[in-house]
Amino acid sequence: MNIEAELDRARDLDVSELADAIESIGFECTRCGACCKGYETDDGPEPHTATVFPDEVRNLQEATEYEWRDVARPMPYGLAEGDDGLEGETFEWALQAGSCGDCRFYEEDDGGQGACQVHEDRPLICETYPFSVELGGTTQPMGEAVDSEGIVRAHECEGLGRDISREDATELARALKERAVRELEEARAVTDAYEPVEADSGTVVVHDSEGAKRPDGTPISE
Ligand code: SF4
Known part of the structure; x- marks a missing residue:
């Protein structure tokens, strides 16, 4: 299915049917923080990585008065390890992670109960976790599904059920x-706005829906 057909399907989604599927799988957030924290892999710790759209970055900036870099970082997938860190081209932004690898907006109290500092302004990916929809097209929902009902997929989360x-x-x-x-x-x-950029080695270029940007969110054309 091409992207236009997939977009038509997404626009035609019936909210009530999606709600039926969510009700049938069942979910309540336990505030365990698992979806907001970094995680362990066979190759060591990996920072929290969640996609955030450019306008969502600006919303979070407005809510917090943070700089772009404090809210988002270039999505690392596809970047190469250069002499001075990551370099190359990427096509998405990820929520910024703190030094411990957790989302920089995640806080935990002494009892281990997690809280999002920007709950009212959190990006759509956070608002909808652990669910995604499978439209059967080119875009792949994150990770493996542990449960599904129709086109609604549920990903690993202790709040399911x-x-x-x-x-x-x-x-x-x-x-x-x-x-x-x-x-x-x-x-x-992103595809429509893409124009190749002559980038110096050791730099990162993020091509988002608004064009090519530096890691601090400024357009490269400036
Ligand atoms: S923005 Fe909030 S909900 Fe989203 S990952 Fe960060 S702490 Fe969690």
Whole structure:
């Protein structure tokens, strides 16, 4: 399926059907923080990595008065390890991670209960975790699904299987549909805006839906 057909499918998603699927799988956030923290791999610790759209970065900047770099970093996938760190081209932004590898907005109290400092302004990917929709096209939802109901997929999360109210399921379903549409619109706009950039070695270029940018979010054309 091409991206236009996939976008049509995403725009036609029925929120009530998505809510049925979410209700049937069940979910309640336990505030364990697993989706906000870095994680261990066979090759060592990896920082938290979640996609954030350019306008979401600006929303978070407005909410926090942080610099772009304090909110987002170039998505590391596809970048190479150079003499002075990562270099090359990438096509997405990731939420910035703190020195411990957790999302820089994640805080934990002494009892291990997690909290998002920007809960009201968190990106769509955070609002909709652990769910994604599978439209059967070119864009791949994150990770392996541990449960699915129709086109709604659920990813590993200890909050799955808990009762959810119809109101909360509908709210989540609305956000899930919005995210599916936004991800595809962003992917299409990245392709449309792409122009090769002569970049010096040792630098990173992020091609997002608004054009080529430096890691601090400034356009390269400036
Ligand atoms: S923005 Fe908030 S919800 Fe999203 S990963 Fe960071 S702490 Fe978690």
